[in-house]
Amino acid sequence: MRTILYMIGLFLLFFSCKAPEARRPVNIKSGSFINESINRNKQLAAKQEARIQKIIDQDTINEYITSKGGFWYFYNKKDTTSTTTPKFGDIVNFDYNVKDLNGNVIYTQEELNTTTYRIDKEELFLGLREGLKLMKEGEIVTFLFPSYQAYGYYGDDNKIGTNIPLVSEVTLNKITKESTTEN
Numbered sequence: 468m469r470t471i472l473y474m475i476g477l478f479l480l481f482f483s484c485k486a487p488e489a490r491r492p493v494n495i496k497s498g499s500f501i502n503e504s505i506n507r508n509k510q511l512a513a514k515q516e517a518r519i520q521k522i523i524d525q526d527t528i529n530e531y532i533t534s535k536g537g538f539w540y541f542y543n544k545k546d547t548t549s550t551t552t553p554k555f556g557d558i559v560n561f562d563y564n565v566k567d568l569n570g571n572v573i574y575t576q577e578e579l580n581t582t583t584y585r586i587d588k589e590e591l592f593l594g595l596r597e598g599l600k601l602m603k604e605g606e607i608v609t610f611l612f613p614s615y616q617a618y619g620y621y622g623d624d625n626k627i628g629t630n631i632p633l634v635s636e637v638t639l640n641k642i643t644k645e646s647t648t649e650n
Contacts, residue, residue: 557645559583609636
């Protein structure tokens with residue numbers, strides 16, 4: 468009798484165990500937050516670009532150029548003879564200021580001091596990085612940057628707040644080619 472109970476127990480144990488089945492992942496649609504964020508950013512960019520376009524339309528003195536990078540600029544002083552612009556790794560020496568779109572000065576040239584920057588190898592906000600590549604030595608250019616080309620959502624943790632479009636007048640003092648700095 469005892470053997471029969473063991474046999475039944477073993478039989479039940481053997482046939483009641485089966486291989487584990489993989490559980491299907493639970494699908495959660497979390498794209499709604501991302502989609503809302505994308506739509507908000509598109510609306511913000513469109514609003515800022517419309518505001519910049521209004522400034523451009525009202526300025527009858529200067530001839531604005533639209534950059535490939537999504538900002539606008541005009542020349543205060545243009546060099547028509549030189550063809551040398553800074554490339555990756557070149558060192559530029561420049562002065563600049565930062566204003567909001569209403570013309571209120573955020574940082575003066577004196578506050579920012581003369582800046583030395585190695586093209587694309589050091590930190591600088593995106594629009595200014597790209598703007599410097601368009602300039603020649605001795606030129607003065609005024610740039611209008613939407614916030615996504617400036618300090619964006621985070622600002623600069625000092626005077627520039629969240630999503631602030633900027634105007635910056637930049638004077639490119641000197642370009643030192645990378646090859647001459649390595650010798």
